[in-house]
Amino acid sequence: MQDLLRFITCGSVDDGKSTLIGRLLWDCQLLMEDQRVALAADSKRVGTQGEDIDFALLVDGLAAEREQGITIDVAYRFFATPKRRFIVADCPGHEQYTRNMATGASTADAAVILIDASKGVLTQTRRHSHIVRLLGLRHLVLAVNKMDLVDNDRATFEAIVADYRAFADEEGIGAVTAIPLSGLKGDNVMERSAATPWYDGPTLIEALETLPVELDAEVARPFRMPVQLVSRPNADFRGYAGQIVAGTVRPGDAVRLLPSGRTTGIARIVTMDGDLGQASAGQSVTLTFADEVDCSRGETIAAAEAPPQQSDQFEAALVWLGEQELVPGRGYTLKLATQSVTATVQPPKYELNVNSGEHLAAKTLGLNAIGVVELATDAPLVFEPYGESRALGGFVLVDKTSNDTVAAGMIHFALRRAQNVHWQHIEIGREAHAAQKGQRPCVVWLTGLSGAGKSTIANLVEKRLHALGRHSFLLDGDNVRHGLNRDLGFTETDRIENIRRVGEVAKLMADAGLIVVTAFISPFRAEREMVRRMLPEGEFLEVFVDAPLSVAEERDPKGLYAKARSGALKNFTGIDSPYEAPERPDLRIDTTAMSPEDAAEAIVEAVLGQR
Amino acid sequence: MSMTHLDRLEAESIHILREVAAEAKKPVFLYSIGKDSSVMLHLARKAFAPAPPPFPLLHIASGWDFRAMLEHRDRTAAALGMELIVWHNDAAAADGVNPFDTPTPVYTRLMLTEALRAALDAGGYDAILGGGRRDEEKARAKERIVSVRGRNHRWDPKRQRPELWNLYNLKVNAGESVRVFPISNWTERDIWEYIEREAIDVVPLYLAAKRPTVVRDGTILMVDDERFPLAEGEVIEERLIRFRTMGCYPLTGAMESDADTLPKMIAEMAASRTSERQGRVIDRDESASMEVKKREGYF
Numbered sequence: 001m002q003d004l005l006r007f008i009t010c011g012s013v014d015d016g017k018s019t020l021i022g023r024l025l026w027d028c029q030l031l032m033e034d035q036r037v038a039l040a041a042d043s044k045r046v047g048t049q050g051e052d053i054d055f056a057l058l059v060d061g062l063a064a065e066r067e068q069g070i071t072i073d074v075a076y077r078f079f080a081t082p083k084r085r086f087i088v089a090d091c092p093g094h095e096q097y098t099r100n101m102a103t104g105a106s107t108a109d110a111a112v113i114l115i116d117a118s119k120g121v122l123t124q125t126r127r128h129s130h131i132v133r134l135l136g137l138r139h140l141v142l143a144v145n146k147m148d149l150v151d152n153d154r155a156t157f158e159a160i161v162a163d164y165r166a167f168a169d170e171e172g173i174g175a176v177t178a179i180p181l182s183g184l185k186g187d188n189v190m191e192r193s194a195a196t197p198w199y200d201g202p203t204l205i206e207a208l209e210t211l212p213v214e215l216d217a218e219v220a221r222p223f224r225m226p227v228q229l230v231s232r233p234n235a236d237f238r239g240y241a242g243q244i245v246a247g248t249v250r251p252g253d254a255v256r257l258l259p260s261g262r263t264t265g266i267a268r269i270v271t272m273d274g275d276l277g278q279a280s281a282g283q284s285v286t287l288t289f290a291d292e293v294d295c296s297r298g299e300t301i302a303a304a305e306a307p308p309q310q311s312d313q314f315e316a317a318l319v320w321l322g323e324q325e326l327v328p329g330r331g332y333t334l335k336l337a338t339q340s341v342t343a344t345v346q347p348p349k350y351e352l353n354v355n356s357g358e359h360l361a362a363k364t365l366g367l368n369a370i371g372v373v374e375l376a377t378d379a380p381l382v383f384e385p386y387g388e389s390r391a392l393g394g395f396v397l398v399d400k401t402s403n404d405t406v407a408a409g410m411i412h413f414a415l416r417r418a419q420n421v422h423w424q425h426i427e428i429g430r431e432a433h434a435a436q437k438g439q440r441p442c443v444v445w446l447t448g449l450s451g452a453g454k455s456t457i458a459n460l461v462e463k464r465l466h467a468l469g470r471h472s473f474l475l476d477g478d479n480v481r482h483g484l485n486r487d488l489g490f491t492e493t494d495r496i497e498n499i500r501r502v503g504e505v506a507k508l509m510a511d512a513g514l515i516v517v518t519a520f521i522s523p524f525r526a527e528r529e530m531v532r533r534m535l536p537e538g539e540f541l542e543v544f545v546d547a548p549l550s551v552a553e554e555r556d557p558k559g560l561y562a563k564a565r566s567g568a569l570k571n572f573t574g575i576d577s578p579y580e581a582p583e584r585p586d587l588r589i590d591t592t593a594m595s596p597e598d599a600a601e602a603i604v605e606a607v608l609g610q611r
Numbered sequence: 612m613s614m615t616h617l618d619r620l621e622a623e624s625i626h627i628l629r630e631v632a633a634e635a636k637k638p639v640f641l642y643s644i645g646k647d648s649s650v651m652l653h654l655a656r657k658a659f660a661p662a663p664p665p666f667p668l669l670h671i672a673s674g675w676d677f678r679a680m681l682e683h684r685d686r687t688a689a690a691l692g693m694e695l696i697v698w699h700n701d702a703a704a705a706d707g708v709n710p711f712d713t714p715t716p717v718y719t720r721l722m723l724t725e726a727l728r729a730a731l732d733a734g735g736y737d738a739i740l741g742g743g744r745r746d747e748e749k750a751r752a753k754e755r756i757v758s759v760r761g762r763n764h765r766w767d768p769k770r771q772r773p774e775l776w777n778l779y780n781l782k783v784n785a786g787e788s789v790r791v792f793p794i795s796n797w798t799e800r801d802i803w804e805y806i807e808r809e810a811i812d813v814v815p816l817y818l819a820a821k822r823p824t825v826v827r828d829g830t831i832l833m834v835d836d837e838r839f840p841l842a843e844g845e846v847i848e849e850r851l852i853r854f855r856t857m858g859c860y861p862l863t864g865a866m867e868s869d870a871d872t873l874p875k876m877i878a879e880m881a882a883s884r885t886s887e888r889q890g891r892v893i894d895r896d897e898s899a900s901m902e903v904k905k906r907e908g909y910f
Contacts, residue, residue: 004616075752076745076800085616087796099773104777215614215867228629233662241658243777272660282614284625284658297633321773335778338633394776403782405772 002080005213008089008104008137010128011114016145016597020183021077021090022055024205027190028079055183074104083209091128098354098368099321101131102408106394109214110139112204117156117180118149121163127354134317134370134410136386139211140168142178143204152195171357177207183301218281222306223247223255224392226337226382231286239270239286240295242338245391247303248280249287253550254304257295258382263417265290265303298339298380300392308381308392311414317352317386318345318373320365322399326456328364329496331530332345332406334377336395342378342533343397349373364493365407374415378533384489386410400526401580437471441510443535444607447522447582448545449574450560451552453591453599454519455543460600461517466609472515475502490571496527503531510539515607525571525580543603549574551592617805620797621654626657626777627756627793628740632665633740634781635789639731642668642695644680644687645857646813647742650802651794653811655740658692666740667694669730672721674699675710675859677835683814698730710861711840728764736781746799756795762786773881786852803877819853819871832865855880 009017038375043054075090086087089104105111111132114124132140142164150156161178180196181186181204187193190204202210214604224246231239245388249255269276270286279285287301295301302308320326326345334343351362365371386393397407434441444461446454458474481488485501499522506516522528534542536590552574553561564572570578582588587606589599614622631638640655642648655664668688672681677804688695700708703721710718731739745752755771757779772780781789794802806813825845832839833854834847839861841847852865853876870876 002616003613005620075749076796077752078796080800085801103773103775107777151839215619228626229633231659231662237660237661241629243622262807270661272657282619282622284622286660333782335780337778338630390776393780396775396778396780398780398782403780403784405774405780408775409774 002083002084002085002482003213004087005110005208005211006087006089006108007110007112007141007208007211008091008101008108008132008166008358009112009114009134009143010091010101010104011116011143011145015182016113016116017090019055019114020143020145020181020189021088023183023186023189024088025077026055027186028081045075046378059347074100081205081209086208087330090461093187098127098131099319099408101128102135102319102321105135105137106408108135108388109135110141110211111137112141112143112208114143114145115160116149117144117146117160120160121167123355123396125164126167126356129168129171130352130354131172131319131359131370133171134319136172136390136410138214140173140176141204141207141211142176144178144180145183147187147196148178148182151195152180154196154198155198156249172452177202179204179207185462198329208257215282217391218246219248219282221246221304221389223249223253223301224303224308224384224389224430225249225285225287225301226391227295227297227301228338230295235409237288239288241284241286242301243284244279244281245337246281246389249285250278251275255289256304256307258300258302258307259310259380260294260299262293262295264293300337302382308382308384308389308460309414310382312377312380313374313415314377314381314383315349315372315374315412315415316409317412317453317495318348318365318371318397320367320369320371320406321408321409322404323367324399324406325367325494326365326407328493329500330524331400331526331533332397333374333400334381334397334409336381336383337392339381341381342530343375344530345397346374346376356484366470372412375409383411383414385413400529415447432512433511435513437513439470439513439515440539441513441515442539442541442607443506443510443516443518443531444541444543444603445506445522445528445531446517446519446543447528447543447585448591449547449549449552449579450521450572451555451557452547452557453596454521454545456596457589457599457603458517458519460502460596461603461607464600464604465515465517468604468608470515470608471513472517473509475506475516477511477518477520480505490577492577495523499524499527499531503527503534506531510535521573521579523577523579525582528582541587541603541606542582542585543606544582544588545599546581546588547591617808620794620801621657621692621805623777623796624651624654624793625658627779627791628655628664630779631738631740631781631791631793632659634779637734637736638666638738638791639669639696639734639736640664640666641727641739641741642670642684643742643857644670644676644684644814645742646802646806646817647744647794648799649687649811650797650805650875651740651742652687652691654793663692664825667696669696669698669734669739671723671726671730672697672699673710673726673859674704675722675861677814677816677833677857677860677863679814679816680857683812696730696734698733699728700726700729706836707869710859715862718862731764731788736788738781738789738791740791740793742794743790744797744799744802745792745795748795754792754795756792757781758790760784760788760790764788794857800880802878803873803880807873807877814857816854816857818873818876819851819868819894821849822852822865823847824850824852824865831867832863833860835860 011017077088079086091101091104144157144160156182180199181188187195190205192203225242225244227240228242231241251266256263267288267290269279328345328347331342331344334341348362350359351369351371353360384392393411395409396405399406446458448454455476462472462474485498488498509516562571564575573579648887701723710722743751755774760766824831851869853868854865
């Protein structure tokens with residue numbers, strides 16, 4: 001039975017990664033005649049090896065890569081020997097594509113780090129070793145390539161290996177197998193080379209054939225399976241489908257469902273080919289329970305006696321993948337196993353200088369930056385530290401507006417304060433407050449450009465509510481900035497914090513039973529959504545006070561547009577800072593067609609019509 | 612109990628199919644009836660058993676598919692009780708577009724790419740499952756498992772989402788969609804070994820038999836129906852042939868072979884010195900042609 005090893009190759013530009021992979025494919029006899037003919041033709045046309053075959057062209061497939069003669073993106077390649085099959089992720093060497101290397105490393109069992117024997121250990125070697133360690137790859141092959149360029153000199157090889165080991169020990173990088181080879185000539189790749197008679201270690205392929213596969217280690221751990229979906233084809237069957245990430249499960253095993261904490265027993269392990277007597281890490285199965293217990297996507301089924309942890313505050317390492325830098329305080333969708341929650345990230349504790357390992361001060365993280373941050377989620381996550389489990393410790397962040405995947409994260413540990421700050425149980429709850437006032441509390445959130453008429457309308461709304469005997473309170477943008485938020489400016493980060501605080505205050509007021517009316521530009525969709533999520537379903541009413549920019553600018557009640565246009569005022573919404581209009585507001589007020597009085601009436605109707 | 616490479620690939624593909632079912636609003640399964648589609652359909656059945664796969668099958672029919680493929684398609688859909696949607700570019704066919712007279716790139720664009728885009732627009736699908744494999748072609752080797760297509764189905768290789776661990780981002784904005792390739796990490800050899808292991812029913816054309824053929828420009832073409840126009844001097848001859856890939860019959864080259872069973876065929880392929888796409892006329896334009904087609908919305 002053949003098994004499968006996934007590995008990455010990395011190293012600096014021009015140290016011959018693509019050539020080495022091309023050589024592996026060539027020597028494993030996996031290249032077909034037509035591919036060889038095409039390769040020979042391409043080598044003549046755009047190759048860099050004169051009349052010889054340019055193996056690198058086998059892997060650099062995109063037009064842009066051929067134009068520039070570099071690898072832009074991870075390429076996944078396949079080859080096999082009689083002992084094992086391989087999937088290799090060829091990772092780009094260029095510094096700006098570090099994120100792609102992290103991508104390739106996330107699914108790999110091992111890494112081959114290439115060093116150009118004529119150049120020795122370079123900055124990029126260290127950078128890639130840092131990332132390999134960060135991503136938790138435990139098996140490293142150091143391929144000292146281009147030995148032919150240094151006359152296959154033993155002393156040169158040994159000096160490079162000593163140099164690397166010193167660095168690896170300092171970094172806590174584990175076992176390293178070092179091999180002198182030449183991808184171009186094929187020395188010590190598939191066949192032991194006569195050019196290095198002094199070397200008695202494994203060839204590259206021998207090393208790759210004997211590295212342990214990570215899955216084997218996962219099987220020995222306690223059972224865990226994140227639920228992907230619930231299968232209910234008919235009234236008699238209710239199964240929970242997922243891929244086991246650790247341990248082994250058998251019918252009769254006691255399991256705990258997290259985060260709910262309920263326990264039950266495994267009844268069956270169902271597959272299309274019949275029930276199984278047991279299933280282990282790596283297998284995709286469907287489980288049924290002995291009891292009727294509620295369980296859904298995102299929950300984790302775990303060994304009852306050794307469940308994973310849960311928390312809503314973490315320290316984690318982040319690799320920033322997005323073109324736009326991290327916005328501390330903004331809500332991102334966090335995906336971990338099958339769980340999706342909203343996470344906000346604090347300004348980094350530090351950014352890692354991946355070349356030196358130094359910790360640098362940082363306010364944010366840009367593309368390809370690696371940093372350590374604290375983050376909070378809006379619901380508890382079932383997790384394990386990344387060092388123990390990739391599947392329950394690795395996560396991605398997704399931008400809520402663009403839907404791009406903007407970061408990869410690795411959980412270090414849960415913050416202790418998440419466990420120690422408990423909610424104080426309050427005897428007089430929000431229902432009691434609301435009942436006393438005889439109304440249902442809510443937050444009426446007016447958003448729109450400066451000058452759209454938010455404050456005017458908000459005032460009228462409150463007057464009307466007051467006249468009707470309702471208990472309300474108006475939070476106005478300018479007023480809040482004189483007190484609670486006077487430490488905040490108008491950068492994107494500060495605007496987000498401004499809205500977060502106002503959201504929290506509005507929520508407390510709603511808890512006190514009040515109808516809260518707010519008037520804030522609140523330009524970003526993500527933050528308005530954040531406030532919506534702070535409140536119970538149906539208690540957040542988003543009102544879009546819609547005025548075209550030209551109209552608002554013409555009104556310019558505070559003279560701010562004029563200032564912004566002259567450059568005297570920076571980060572002004574609509575001018576040099578964006579406004580993201582609501583896509584589906586609960587109510588839209590067209591201020592070009594409706595008077596402020598009518599608008600207020602419509603809003604009051606909507607508020608009171610809610611109950 | 613250690614998992615073999617086929618076990619690992621199977622478990623990974625099932626995981627991906629389930630993620631799509633859990634997170635996409637309206638997924639569809641692009642069923643091209645070939646060996647890859649057949650394996651993917653088998654994996655989909657495994658992923659959701661005892662329930663049927665929760666998406667319809669979509670076949671983009673060029674009008675020139677092998678008859679054996681259409682029979683296999685209808686038989687399979689009926690046996691599984693799955694909804695089958697067949698889409699054909701009637702307007703182009705009425706205009707006389709056909710694989711013999713229309714230049715191949717134009718034919719491919721109209722009958723395959725345009726038809727696919729129209730079918731996807733009509734269905735409003737946000738996730739399209741396809742049987743693409745990374746070992747097929749260099750541009751495919753760079754493909755994500757979940758690949759975002761912008762409005763108008765365009766692929767931009769420079770704006771791909773990084774994809775880490777087994778966390779797939781299926782979120783799209785209005786008008787956008789994702790193409791999902793659950794068998795990205797399989798090779799042609801894996802596909803055939805899995806078909807053998809699981810006894811998956813495939814179109815008989817993959818196995819050798821005597822079939823009516825014509826040799827044109829060095830390519831053996833099968834005369835699958837009476838619409839095949841013979842050129843001056845061409846005669847139809849019976850040859851012992853089989854196919855490595857499936858597509859429009861006038862554009863798919865056959866190979867002479869006596870491998871009439873699966874084990875023989877796998878042995879022959881293992882010894883073969885040509886790649887599977889070698890018989891595909893549509894791939895022969897330029898070395899980046901797959902990339903160009905993908906950018907336009909081709910699968």
